[in-house]
Amino acid sequence: xxxxxxxxxxxxxxxxxxxxxxxxxxxxxxxxxxxxxxxxxxxxxxxxxxxxxxxxxxxxxxxxxxxxxxxxxxxxxxxxxxxxxxxxxxxxxxxxxxxxxxxxxxxxxxxxxxxxxxxxxxxxxxxxxxxxxxxxxxxxxxxxxxxxxxxxxxxxxxxxxxxxxxxxxxxxxxxxxxxxxxxxxxxxxxxxxxxxxxxxxxxxxxxxxxxxxxxxxxxxxxxxxxxxxxxxxxxxxxxxxxxxxxxxxxxxxxxxxxxxxxxxxxxxxxxxxxxxxxxxxxxxx
Amino acid sequence: xxxxxxxxxxxxxxxxxxxxxxxxxxxxxxxxxxxxxxxxxxxxxxxxxxxxxxxxxxxxxxxxxxxxxxxxxxxxxxxxxxxxxxxxxxxxxxxxxxxxxxxxxxxxxxxxxxxxxxxxxxxxxxxxxxxxxxxxxxxxxxxxxxxxxxxxxxxxxxxxxxxxxxxxxxxxxxxxxxxxxxxxxxxxxxxxxxxxxxxxxxxxxxxxxxxx
Numbered sequence: 001x002x003x004x005x006x007x008x009x010x011x012x013x014x015x016x017x018x019x020x021x022x023x024x025x026x027x028x029x030x031x032x033x034x035x036x037x038x039x040x041x042x043x044x045x046x047x048x049x050x051x052x053x054x055x056x057x058x059x060x061x062x063x064x065x066x067x068x069x070x071x072x073x074x075x076x077x078x079x080x081x082x083x084x085x086x087x088x089x090x091x092x093x094x095x096x097x098x099x100x101x102x103x104x105x106x107x108x109x110x111x112x113x114x115x116x117x118x119x120x121x122x123x124x125x126x127x128x129x130x131x132x133x134x135x136x137x138x139x140x141x142x143x144x145x146x147x148x149x150x151x152x153x154x155x156x157x158x159x160x161x162x163x164x165x166x167x168x169x170x171x172x173x174x175x176x177x178x179x180x181x182x183x184x185x186x187x188x189x190x191x192x193x194x195x196x197x198x199x200x201x202x203x204x205x206x207x208x209x210x211x212x213x214x215x216x217x218x219x220x221x222x223x224x225x226x227x228x229x230x231x232x233x234x235x236x237x238x239x240x241x242x243x244x245x246x247x248x249x250x251x252x253x254x255x256x257x258x259x260x261x262x263x264x265x266x267x268x269x270x271x272x273x274x275x276x277x278x279x280x281x282x283x284x285x
Numbered sequence: 286x287x288x289x290x291x292x293x294x295x296x297x298x299x300x301x302x303x304x305x306x307x308x309x310x311x312x313x314x315x316x317x318x319x320x321x322x323x324x325x326x327x328x329x330x331x332x333x334x335x336x337x338x339x340x341x342x343x344x345x346x347x348x349x350x351x352x353x354x355x356x357x358x359x360x361x362x363x364x365x366x367x368x369x370x371x372x373x374x375x376x377x378x379x380x381x382x383x384x385x386x387x388x389x390x391x392x393x394x395x396x397x398x399x400x401x402x403x404x405x406x407x408x409x410x411x412x413x414x415x416x417x418x419x420x421x422x423x424x425x426x427x428x429x430x431x432x433x434x435x436x437x438x439x440x441x442x443x444x445x446x447x448x449x450x451x452x453x454x455x456x457x458x459x460x461x462x463x464x465x466x467x468x469x470x471x472x473x474x475x476x477x478x479x480x481x482x483x484x485x486x487x488x489x490x491x492x493x494x495x496x497x
Contacts, residue, residue: 092437102380104443105422112418116401138439145447146420236382243381260437265382267480276483 001029001248002050004043006063006087008035012215013061015280016086016237020059023245029056040067047071051078057248058082059241065090065134081251083244086237088134088261097247097258099240103135103214106233106266107142110212113231113268114147114186117210121152122183125175127196129163129188136160139188139214147186156182161192168195176203184210190217193229216269218279225274233266236281240264335444339452342445343494346430351474351494354388358409361486364479372481377429379422379442383482386427389491390474395467402490403465405473412489414473414496416462419450423492427476453494461496472497 001024005017021031034050036043043063050058051074058075060082062068072082072094084098118124126143129136147153156179161168168187172195176182185200187193193213200206206228213220216234223229247258269277355375363371376385393405393412401417425431425446436442465471475493479485 088439100439104439105380105446108420112420115418134439138443142443146418239381257434259434261433261439261442263380263433263439263442265378265380265384267382267384273483 001031001057001059001245002034002046002053002055003031003059004034004036004046004050005061006036006043007038008033009037012217012237012280016061016241019238019241020085020245023242024059024248027245027249029245029249036063038063040064040071043068044071047074051075051080055080056252059085059244059248060095061085062087062089064132066132069094081248083247083251085240085244090134092260095260096251097244097260097262099243099247099262099264101135101235101240102263102266103138103233104142104145105263106214106235106268107139108146109266109268110186110214110231110233111143111146113270114143114184114210114212115150115153117230118153118184120150123154123156123179123181124184124186125172125179125182125196126155126158127168127171127185127187127192128158128160129192131160133163136163136188143186161187161195163189163191165191165195165198168192169199170195172196172199173203176200176205182209184212186212188214190215190220190229190232193232194219194223197223197228214266216277216280221269221274221277221279224269224271227271231268231270234269234277234281235266236264238281333438333441333444335441335448336451339445339448342425342431343449343452347424347428347449347494350388350428350430351390354390354474357389357391357412357477357489357491358407360387360389361410361489364484364486368481368484372479376479376481377426379426379431379433383480384478385481386423387477387479388427388474389477390472390495392470392472395465395469395471398465398467403471405471410489412491414471414475415490415492416458416465419454419458419492420446421450421478421492422446423476423478424449424453424494453492457493457496461493 003017003020005013008014017033024031034046040063069089069091075082076094081096084095088098088100157175159171161171185196190213193211197211200209210230212230213232220229220232375387378385391407393407395403396406397404402413402415404413473493474495475491477489477491
């Protein structure tokens with residue numbers, strides 16, 4: 001099986017790739033991991049190579065929801081099934097199945113806690129991820145599907161920080177100049193939550209402002225324990241990677257009926273249940 | 286008689302016009318009907334109508350299953366003694382993972398009215414009935430009737446939950462909440478969410494789908 005990953009310059013995707021490869025090997029397949037370096041042209045080359053080299057299935061983490069569609073279609077035309085992991089593509093007739101974190105529902109759970117923690121009132125900031133990424137909007141929409149029912153919760157700023165910690169810190173510093181009195185920050189991932197927290201700490205406001213993240217990254221798991229971050233939505237990349245490999249194996253053995261979109265549950269992590277969790281998933285028991 | 290005949294002759298055209306008008310009005314009423322523009326636009330664009338789906342789902346699929354849902358006290362007893370059997374027999378979920386949903390029903394006495402929920406005492410346990418936060422996938426997934434393989438768009442899958450919750454808030458929770466009093470007995474049916482790996486039976490919250 002070919003494992004084509006958007007970038008290996010991020011521990012999250014390395015973890016995803018390694019787990020997909022491990023499961024595929026366990027099922028008896030040879031594997032090779034390709035790094036697209038967030039470049040759709042390079043991703044296209046990897047697809048060409050994978051097809052020419054005779055790989056029987058592709059476990060795929062797309063670089064771009066729109067730009068990656070053509071690559072998946074190419075594989076489909078060649079009779080090679082593609083199973084998307086963690087990121088979706090903007091087509092429902094190309095990949096055999098897309099296995100994705102249930103970001104929307106995870107953020108619904110975070111939003112319920114957000115409303116309770118803020119006593120249904122106050123000013124808040126939302127830091128969005130990459131605006132071209134479907135996960136950014138799934139998370140934001142899940143959050144707003146709850147929070148927007150509380151008119152006393154006022155969003156004073158909504159800005160993108162590209163899922164990046166340093167950018168989140170800069171954006172937060174700039175927002176605080178215009179809005180010095182905020183009560184909470186909702187972030188589309190944990191890196192931005194840590195960046196926002198740093199900016200708040202530097203301004204001496206960390207104890208007054210409640211910060212929420214999403215992912216289940218190592219530093220946020222620690223920050224929740226320390227009471228710096230209120231909560232995160234824990235994703236399970238290992239489950240996504242292993243499911244993709246299992247589905248590919250089932251396809252190659254003759255199964256043809258797969259859900260086009262298969263959500264993977266996201267779990268709410270707070271100080272109350274943090275002992276059950278480690279980075280990117282649960283502690284082994 | 287001639288007077289009557291004359292009167293009848295005068296009345297007859299009015300009667301004829303009257304009946305004619307009624308017929309025309311009935312025909313006009315039945316040949317013109319009004320629909321919301323959003324609904325028409327949705328149909329024209331082939332867009333999924335989540336609100337209509339949720340209404341049918343509630344009536345045809347969820348409600349019949351609620352009637353045969355396990356009693357909450359029996360279910361929690363089974364969960365305490367044989368967790369795997371309880372999850373295998375009664376839980377469902379659209380997403381893969383450890384969060385699973387159960388349909389339940391039961392009866393209890395309201396012991397406390399809180400800001401976001403009601404505390405109730407059943408014959409065997411204390412639990413809460415959600416009154417404020419009717420969100421998430423519990424009602425969509427708990428019956429096992431929701432078939433994700435029929436959907437290709439993530440937004441449609443999420444919108445079914447959203448519309449179903451909206452329906453329950455409006456038709457079940459809002460009418461019930463102002464009337465609820467401590468000491469009242471309530472019959473409920475709904476859904477609960479439990480984490481299979483880290484099972485916690487001390488803080489069960491029922492998302493109601495029916496309250497009496």
